[in-house]
Amino acid sequence: MTQLTTDTPSVTAPAPLTATDRCDACGAQAYVRATLATGELLFCAHHASRFRDSIRPTATAWHDESAKLHRK
Known part of the structure; x- marks a missing residue:
């Protein structure tokens, strides 16, 4: 059985920010x-x-994700 490998790193989307993520400057x-x-x-x-x-x-x-602030 042949195993395929690649040198290209996988690109993953960053985890979305949630209400529990707080600003390091002001909270x-x-x-x-x-x-x-x-x-x-x-x-x-x-x-x-x-x-x-x-x-x-x-x-x-x-x-x-600041566009979330302008959603209706």
């Missing part, structure tokens, strides 16, 4: 997950906007 509900080489930071929409320019260039991923 409000988190809508943004910034993944850095050293770990993750969670932000509410306000703090994500405030820190985006300084964190995003070094982030390996920026998962933004």
Whole structure:
């Protein structure tokens, strides 16, 4: 039996943020997950906007669910 292997890493979607995910800056509900080489930071929409320019260039991923705030 031949086993197939691949060198391509699998890409998985980030886990959705829930009401229990809290902003690391103020404790409000988190809508943004910034993944850095050293770990993750969670932000509410306000703090994500405030820190985006300084964190995003070094982030390996920026998962933004702030559009949930505008749903009716």
